[in-house]
Amino acid sequence: EVLSKAFEQSELLRQKMTQAANAATNQAMEARHDAIDVAHHLQLQAQTIRNEAQAHANQLRLIGAETLRNGKTQGKLLEQQAKDVVDQAEDTATILEDRSKEVTTVGEAKVQA
16 A cells, blocks of 8 residues: 555656656757747848848949049048948848857757756
8 A cells, every 4th residue: 555655646747747748848849949940030031131231232332433533532432431331231140140159059958957
């Protein structure tokens, strides 16, 4: 009788531990998927910023080329502005990509936990 009760109790405890482990695994997988989604979103933002900056820089270069015919000084200033825009966009894109890697790393760490 006592052994039977002890067995039943141990079986219930085992089931509860299994349920808790499954719930933790599910939460970790959800966290990983969320991290991957955020990382992907940040990568898309970085690419959008790069594309927009490149388009803007190209416009500035065209304006600069036209202006250069009318005055070299102004053209050089616009050319530098175009370079600055691309440099700033690259810095921002790099920061966003680094952040996406951090988010992915955190998500992976949660899966490991």
